[in-house]
Structures are given as C-alpha cells and as structure tokens.
Amino acid sequence: MNRNSLFGPLDPAADAGWDEAPKRKGFLTDTSVCIGCKACEVACKEWNAIPADFSDGITGNSYDNSESLGASTWRHVAFIEQTATPRGSTVELGMPGVRPGLEGVGSGAAGEGEVGEQDGEKPDFRWLMSSDVCKHCTHAACLDVCPTGSLFRTEFGTVVVQDDICNGCGYCVPACPYGVIERRTGDEGTKNVGIAQKCTLCYDRLGAGKTPACAQACPTESIMFGDVDELRERGRARVQELQDRGIDTARMYGDDPEDGVGGAGAMFLLLDEPEVYGLPPDPVVTTRDLPEMWKRAGMAAAGLLAGAALSFLGGRS
Amino acid sequence: MTTAAHSENRFGQWPEDDRPRRRRMQQATRAVRDAGGALRGRRGGRGGRRRGGEQAMVPEAEFTSYYGKPVIKASPWEKDIPAYLFTGGLAGGLSLLAAGADLTGRNVLRRSGRIGALTAISASTYFLINDLGKPSRFVNMLRVFRPTSPMSMGSWLLAGYGPLAGLAAMAELVPALPAFLRGPGQLLGALGRPAGLGAAALAPGVASYTAVLLGDTATPAWHDAHRQLPFFFAGSAAGAAGGLGMLTSPTGQAGPARRMAIGGVVLEMATDQWMESEMGLSAETLHEGRAGRLLTTAKVLNAAGALGALVGGRSRVVSALSGAALLVGSACTRFGIFEAGQASARDPKYTVVPQRERLDAGQPVRAG
Numbered sequence: 001m002n003r004n005s006l007f008g009p010l011d012p013a014a015d016a017g018w019d020e021a022p023k024r025k026g027f028l029t030d031t032s033v034c035i036g037c038k039a040c041e042v043a044c045k046e047w048n049a050i051p052a053d054f055s056d057g058i059t060g061n062s063y064d065n066s067e068s069l070g071a072s073t074w075r076h077v078a079f080i081e082q083t084a085t086p087r088g089s090t091v092e093l094g095m096p097g098v099r100p101g102l103e104g105v106g107s108g109a110a111g112e113g114e115v116g117e118q119d120g121e122k123p124d125f126r127w128l129m130s131s132d133v134c135k136h137c138t139h140a141a142c143l144d145v146c147p148t149g150s151l152f153r154t155e156f157g158t159v160v161v162q163d164d165i166c167n168g169c170g171y172c173v174p175a176c177p178y179g180v181i182e183r184r185t186g187d188e189g190t191k192n193v194g195i196a197q198k199c200t201l202c203y204d205r206l207g208a209g210k211t212p213a214c215a216q217a218c219p220t221e222s223i224m225f226g227d228v229d230e231l232r233e234r235g236r237a238r239v240q241e242l243q244d245r246g247i248d249t250a251r252m253y254g255d256d257p258e259d260g261v262g263g264a265g266a267m268f269l270l271l272d273e274p275e276v277y278g279l280p281p282d283p284v285v286t287t288r289d290l291p292e293m294w295k296r297a298g299m300a301a302a303g304l305l306a307g308a309a310l311s312f313l314g315g316r317s
Numbered sequence: 318m319t320t321a322a323h324s325e326n327r328f329g330q331w332p333e334d335d336r337p338r339r340r341r342m343q344q345a346t347r348a349v350r351d352a353g354g355a356l357r358g359r360r361g362g363r364g365g366r367r368r369g370g371e372q373a374m375v376p377e378a379e380f381t382s383y384y385g386k387p388v389i390k391a392s393p394w395e396k397d398i399p400a401y402l403f404t405g406g407l408a409g410g411l412s413l414l415a416a417g418a419d420l421t422g423r424n425v426l427r428r429s430g431r432i433g434a435l436t437a438i439s440a441s442t443y444f445l446i447n448d449l450g451k452p453s454r455f456v457n458m459l460r461v462f463r464p465t466s467p468m469s470m471g472s473w474l475l476a477g478y479g480p481l482a483g484l485a486a487m488a489e490l491v492p493a494l495p496a497f498l499r500g501p502g503q504l505l506g507a508l509g510r511p512a513g514l515g516a517a518a519l520a521p522g523v524a525s526y527t528a529v530l531l532g533d534t535a536t537p538a539w540h541d542a543h544r545q546l547p548f549f550f551a552g553s554a555a556g557a558a559g560g561l562g563m564l565t566s567p568t569g570q571a572g573p574a575r576r577m578a579i580g581g582v583v584l585e586m587a588t589d590q591w592m593e594s595e596m597g598l599s600a601e602t603l604h605e606g607r608a609g610r611l612l613t614t615a616k617v618l619n620a621a622g623a624l625g626a627l628v629g630g631r632s633r634v635v636s637a638l639s640g641a642a643l644l645v646g647s648a649c650t651r652f653g654i655f656e657a658g659q660a661s662a663r664d665p666k667y668t669v670v671p672q673r674e675r676l677d678a679g680q681p682v683r684a685g
Contacts, residue, residue, distance in 0.1 A: 006465070008684035068386060078383060145533060147469035148454075149461035167457045168450015170393040171468050174534040174662060179389035183450050194450025260682040275669045278383030282672040284682045286533050286540055287465055293529045293543050294464075300528070300547035301521030304555060307584075308413035308517075311559075311576040312421055 007288040009257040012138050016153035024157035025206060026265035027215065027223060028231035029131050031277075032242060032250065034222040036063060036129035040075040043217035047202065050074065051190050068278065069132055071184035074199040075214050078277050080128040130268065130277050131214070131223060134159070134180045134199035135254055138262030139285040142172035142181050142198075150196070157228070157265055158201040168194040177261065177283035201265070228265055235269050247271065253279065260284030380673060382665040389535045391662035397448035399655040401441050402527045403557070403648045405475075406550055408437035409524030410558025410577070412482055416517035417573055419510055426574065428489050429565035430558075431513060435486035438479055438523075467530040474526060478519040484512035524554035531658065537599040537668060538661035539654070545592035546654075552588060553647045555581025560622055560643025563636045571636060575626040578643055582623040585650070586616070599667045602657040611653030618646030 004010045013021035044050065053072035059065050063079035070076075140159045143151040150166035151159060161181075170183045173196065181198040184190065202212035210216075215225035224231060232255050242250035249272050254264030260283050274281050382388070392398070415430025446455045458472040488509025494502040528550040532543030539546070555577050562574025593600045603612055625639025661667040675681060 004684070080383070141535065144463075144465040145468065147461070147463065147466045147472055148457040149463065150457070165454070165457055165460065166451070167454035169458070169468060170448070170450065171466070171530075171534075173390050174392040174536045174539075174658075177389060177535040179387060179535075182390060183393045196450075256683075258684045262684070273381060273673075275381045275388070275665075275673065276383065278386060278388055278665075280388050280668055280672055282676050282681045283535075286535055288682075289540070289543055290465060290529075290533055293467075293532050293547070296544060297522075297525045297529045297547040300525040300551040303548070303584075304410075304521040304524055304551045305413065307555060307580050308410075308417060308573075308577060311414075311573040311580065312417040314572055314576050 004262070006144075006290065007139060007285065008262060010138050010262050011157075012140075012153055012262075013155050013157045018153075018155045021155040021157070023227040023229070024265065025201065025226070026136060026157070026228040026231060026267065027133060027201075027212075027225055028235045028267050028269065029133070030222050030224065030235070030238060030269045031128065031130040032238075032247075032269060032271055033220045034077070034129040034131060035220055036077055036079055036127070037219060038065075038077045039217040039219060040131045040214035040223055041066060041073070041077060043213040044075045044199070047205070047213035048074065048200070049191065050197075051184075051186060063129075069134070069178075069180045069182075069198075071182035071197040072186075074133065074197075076132045078128075078130045078132055080272075080276055081125055082128060082272070082276075083125050128271055128276065130270065131218075132277070132279070133214070133266050134201075135178055135261065136199075136201060136265030137177075137285065138257065138264070139287060140261070141175040141177060141285045141287055142196075144285070144287040144290075145171050145175045147171065154203055154206075156201070156203075156206055158203065158206075159198075160200045160203050161196055161198060163192050163195050163197070166195045168196065170196065172196050175286055177280055177285060228263075228267075231267060235267055238269055242269075242271075260288070380666060380669045382669055385665065387663050388665045388668040389662055391659045392534070392536065394448060394655075396652075397444040399652045400648075401444035401448070402530075402550070402655070403651040404437045404441035404444065405527055406524045406554030406651070407557045407561065407644075407647070408434045408441060408478075408482065409520040409522075410554040410581075411437060411561060412478075412485075412513070412516040412520035412523075414558050414562050414574060414577060415485065416513050416520075418570070419513055421573075423566070423570040423573070426562055426566040426570045427513075430562065431482070431486045431489050431509075433561050433565070434482045434516065434520075438475070438482050442475065442479065467526055467533050471523075471526050471530060474519060474522050478516055478523050481512045481516040481519065484508055485516055488512065521551070525551050531654065534658075535668075536658040536662045537671075538596070538602045539658040541596040541599045542592050542654075544595060545588050548588040549585055549592060549650075549654075552581045552584030552586075553650045556585060556619060556622070556643045557581075557647035559626070560640040560647070562640070563626060564640030564644070568631055568633055568636055572630070574640075575630055575636070578626045578640075579623050582619045582643070585619065589616075598670055599657075599661045602661045602667070603653070606656070606660055608653050608655075608657035608660055611649045611656060615646045615649035615653055618642045618649065622646060 002010060002015050005015055050072050053070060059067055066073045066076045068076055136158045143153060143159050147169060148165050148167055150162045151172060154160055168183055172181050173183060181196050184193050184195055184197050186193045205212055211225050215223045235252050235255060239250050239252055251270055253268040253270050253274055255267045257263035270277060411430045411434035415427050415434060418427035418430055446452050449455055459476060461469060462473060463469040488506050491502040491506040525547045528546035531539040532546050534540060559574045559578025559581055563571050563578060566574060602608055622639040622643035625635050629635030629639060
C-alpha cells in the first residue's frame with residue numbers, strides 16, 4: 001500500500017503487487033489524423049470475437065454507428081461536424097497524410113498552416129473524429145469496486161476483466177467515470193452474456209509481444225501503442241506542433257498523473273473540449289471519497305445503535 | 318448523414334444565431350426550465366405573469382455534449398437492487414428492535430423482530446442474487462475481501478449477519494417443535510439470545526453500508542449525496558423497522574418501535590434538507606420525474622406514519638396503519654433515490670456542468 005493507493009500519482013502495476021513489471025503500456029490516440037474509417041472497431045471485434053451490438057437496433061448514423069463504448073463496443077469512433085465556432089478559429093487541417101508533419105505528402109492543394117484571419121478563406125466547418133477506448137486509469141474505479149476480484153491490474157498496468165470469474169453484479173458500470181464498462185445483454189447463447197466486458201488492451205497479444213489489434217489496424221497511426229511515458233512526451237510534442245501551426249484548440253487529455261484518475265493509460269490528443277467528444281471534462285475516481293464515506297457510514301451506524309438503545313429507555317410500554 | 322447536434326450544444330448554430338459561448342450556471346440548485354427565455358415563476362401567479370422571482374432568474378445551464386448522449390453509464394440494475402437496499406435496511410433495524418425487546422422482556426416484539434429480520438435478509442439476498450448477470454456464480458462475491466468495494470464489504474457483512482439472524486429466528490420456533498426434538502430444541506433456544514445480540518451488533522452496519530454502495534459510484538445524484546446518504550438510509554431503516562414493529566406487536570409492547578420510527582423519520586427528514594443543500598445541480602433529480610413522485614410519496618407516508626406513532630399509540634388500528642405507511646414510505650425512499658441516480662446518469666448535464674465549471678474556475682481536481 002502506498003500513500004497514493006487511492007488517489008494521486010502512482011505506478012499501478014507495482015502498487016498492485018507486480019515485482020519487476022515491464023514498463024507501463026498504453027495508447028495515444030491522435031485525433032488530428034483520425035479519418036473515421038473504423039478499422040479499429042472492426043479489428044477489435046475480429047480479434048476479440050465480440051458479438052454484434054444491435055441491442056438498440058442499427059443506428060443509421062453513418063459516421064457513428066456504434067454510438068458509445070459498451071460491452072460489445074470496445075473501440076468507438078466518434079464523429080462531430082462543427083460549424084464555424086464563435087471564436088472564429090476553424091483551421092484548415094488539410095488532407096491527413098500518413099505521418100503528420102511531412103509537408104506536402106498526399107495533401108494536394110490544401111497545404112498545412114493556412115490559418116488566421118488575414119487569409120479570408122477559412123472553411124465554415126470541420127469534422128472531428130476520434131476513436132474512444134477504455135482509459136485504463138491509474139486509479140480505476142471499476143477495479144476498486146469489483147467484489148469478486150474479477151477485474152485486476154496486469155503487469156502492463158492495464159485493467160482486465162477475468163470473464164470466468166465475473167458474476168455480472170454490474171457494480172463497475174456506474175462506478176466508471178468515463179462510462180466505458182458495461183454488462184453484456186443478449187440471447188443465452190451469446191458469448192459472455194451477463195458479464196461485464198471492456199477493452200483488455202489485447203492482453204493476450206501483449207503477452208505474445210504484439211501490438212493491440214486496433215493500433216495494428218489503424219491506417220493513419222492515429223492510434224499509437226507503446227510505453228505510456230514515451231507516448232505522453234510524444235503527445236505533448238505533437239500538441240506543441242499543432243499549436244504552433246495555429247490550432248490553438250489542440251490539447252492532451254488524460255496525460256496528467258495528478259488528475260482525478262491519476263492519469264490514464266490511454267491518452268488522447270483532442271482538437272476541442274472533451275465534452276464535445278462525449279468525454280467528461282474533469283473526471284475523478286469515486287474511490288477518492290471512499291474513506292470519508294466509510295467514516296460517515298460508521299457514524300450513521302453508531303447513531304442507529306444509540307438511537308435504538310434510546311428507544312428502549314422510554315416509558316413502560 | 319450528418320447527425321444533428323444536441324439543441325443546447327453550441328455547435329450546429331448558424332452564424333446569425335449568435336448565442337454567447339456559454340452562460341455560467343449559478344449555484345442555485347433549482348434552475349427553472351425555460352426554453353424560450355420567458356421567465357416563469359414556480360407558483361401560480363397573480364394576474365398571469367409573475368416576473369422576477371429570484372428562482373426564475375436563473376437560466377438553464379448551457380453546456381456541450383456529444384449529441385446529448387450520456388457521458389457515464391447508469392447502473393444496469395432494475396427493481397432488484399432498490400428492493401435489496403430496502404429489505405437490507407429493514408432487516409438491520411429489526412434485529413436491533415428484537416435484541417432490545419429480548420433484553421426488556423417484550424416477547425411479541427422480540428419474536429416479530431427476529432422472524433421479520435430473517436425474512437427481510439432472506440429477501441434481500443434473493444434480490445441481490447437475482448440481479449446478477451450470472452447468478453450461478455454468486456459465491457464469487459466471497460472470493461476476495463476488498464475494502465475499496467462496498468459490495469464486497471456488504472457481502473461479508475451479510476455472510477456474518479445472515480446466519481446469526483437465522484439462528485435467532487430459529488430459536489423462536491423451538492416451542493413449535495415436536496417432543497422428540499426437545500433436546501436439540503433446548504440448545505437452539507439457548508443460542509437465541511447470543512445469536513440475536515450478535516446480529517444486532519452487525520445490524521447497524523447492514524443498515525448503513527448500502528448508502529456507501531450507492532455513493533461510491535460516478536452517478537452524480539448518488540455521489541454528490543455521499544456525505545449524507547448514510548444518515549438518510551439509517552433513518553429510513555429505523556423508520557421501516559419501527560413501522561413493522563408497530564404493525565406486528567400489541568401496543569403495550571410496541572413503545573420502542575414507535576419511538577424508533579419517529580426518530581428514524583426525523584433523522585431522515587433533517588438529513589434530506591442537509592443533503593439537498595450540498596448536492597449541487599444533481600439535487601434537481603430528486604424532484605423531477607419518477608424519482609420526484611416516489612420521494613414525495615415517501616415524505617407524505619413517513620410524516621403520516623410518524624404522526625400516527627406519536628399520537629395513536631394506544632390504538633392498535635392506528636398503529637398498524639401507521640406502521641404500514643412507514644414501511645411503504647421507506648421502500649419509496651429507496652426506490653426514489655435509486656431512480657434519481659439513474660436519471661442523473663442518463664442526462665450528460667449532471668456530469669458535464671459541474672466538471673466544466675470547476676475547470677473554468679481554475680479548480681480542477683488535482684492531487685498536487
């Protein structure tokens with residue numbers, strides 16, 4: 001146990017008891033180069049044999065057909081079309097190339113860096129696309145509240161559900177501050193029906209020294225996989241680069257180890273506020289407040305005991 | 318197909334419709350819903366238009382979301398879990414009543430308390446197991462002892478409390494045993510008091526841990542209430558237990574049940590005020606929709622039941638009716654809090670607005 005076991009910066013694998021754990025692994029999803037192709041969604045479903053998620057019917061929203069993360073959607077590509085923002089600083093991003101920063105490669109007429117008022121030729125809308133995934137939080141509320149020990153911390157610092165232990169109590173579902181994990185519904189024959197399911201960061205592939213399926217499939221390398229420390233530096237450098245080019249709304253999300261969940265294993269480079277993408281702006285792990293909750297419960301219990309005793313001290317009847 | 322943005326989303330606005338980027342929401346917990354900007358007071362006005370009530374001045378919070386979709390997930394629970402909360406609290410309160418009755422010679426109150434507690438905790442366990450996605454694996458609840466999980470702690474509490482409550486109730490059935498079982502029956506009877514006292518020792522925990530269960534989530538209405546919910550649920554449990562005591566015992570023995578019921582209702586109502594004052598925006602959900610109806614019903618029934626306990630102590634009929642009202646009221650409280658939480662999780666407003674506010678105020682939650 002560590003002073004920061006419930007909240008604050010922490011090495012999660014070491015805190016969970018792993019000796020000589022490998023470096024913490026995670027994702028950096030650079031949404032500035034996402035093209036919304038959903039290869040990540042498909043690869044994830046294929047590798048993990050996830051059933052089709054038609055619980056609400058086919059959505060018919062062509063650019064976002066999965067709507068949110070869930071028990072049968074472990075990668076979800078979000079799509080937002082934005083009209084001119086009141087700030088007036090929509091930026092021409094240009095055609096996404098294979099690697100950002102390579103001038104002129106595949107970008108045709110729309111070059112990079114043509115921004116600013118003096119230009120006069122600003123687009124009146126932009127598309128934001130982002131592949132959402134489980135954050136594999138340093139302080140994972142789902143793991144903290146799991147009563148069966150099904151959810152556990154791997155040596156890579158990720159959070160995984162053991163689907164042969166989970167009894168589907170569903171407590172992890174409201175605990176998650178990002179709304180990631182869910183209890184699978186469906187017909188009786190469906191795999192792992194009734195069990196909580198979420199991204200495993202392809203724990204089986206990591207064990208074989210391979211890259212998670214989504215990162216492997218992403219054609220623009222929007223999804224990058226690697227050591228969390230290195231990805232964090234890469235992301236911050238990329239944010240700086242984008243801001244230098246005038247995209248002042250670029251920001252990192254989940255990269256701060258001091259934040260409400262101790263930093264995320266899966267970080268994002270966003271081009272607008274988190275809530276635009278459906279992400280909570282300032283999430284906090286609920287376990288941070290748990291010591292106080294137990295204290296209060298103890299006080300309430302003591303009060304109940306005292307109150308019951310007092311009730312018997314009344315009159316004759 | 319381009320999906321239309323949520324109506325309160327600042328995107329999807331044509332340039333002509335130049336709304337300010339975001340209006341700060343004031344701290345008032347009851348923003349009046351007004352779509353078109355017309356001010357409307359809460360109470361029926363004189364002469365039709367009532368402008369200028371200070372509540373009516375507060376505009377609806379503006380915020381951005383992803384097409385109005387929830388940010389977090391509501392729990393997948395349905396009726397089983399609030400029923401489990403109610404019966405658990407009832408059992409805890411009843412064990413306390415029964416133990417006190419045992420020590421003060423109120424034998425009918427003791428009997429109904431012990432049997433009631435066993436029935437309630439059995440029902441509670443049934444509801445918990447029934448809710449599981451894979452009920453056959455319910456024993457896995459006892460695989461680990463995890464203090465960060467209220468559900469784990471609760472499972473262990475129940476594992477200790479249940480058998481004790483069961484033994485205490487079995488002791489009540491000893492007189493009904495046939496003659497050839499008198500021997501073992503005497504042993505069972507002797508175990509009744511220690512088992513009953515043991516159950517009473519664990520009972521307060523059983524009654525209050527359920528509040529930690531709900532509070533330890535990201536669900537706004539539940540988490541925002543986490544400081545007061547234990548007292549709220551303890552009061553509700555006392556009211557329910559007292560109510561059942563009043564319903565099942567003769568008035569001569571039901572005095573402690575009446576006092577416990579009144580105390581429970583008073584605690585619950587006082588805590589309710591305190592809770593709502595500290596909850597912030599999510600306090601709205603306690604007054605709207607299904608949750609609002611349930612909690613209002615609960616207040617009315619609790620008040621009626623407490624009044625009946627206060628003045629109708631000598632009448633068996635009034636006692637019984639009051640007791641029933643208190644039981645239903647306590648159930649309505651649990652179901653109402655549950656529904657409020659679910660509603661607060663489904664509307665992204667309750668997650669986004671408080672977080673965005675503190676970010677914009679330069680006060681994000683940070684460990685440093």
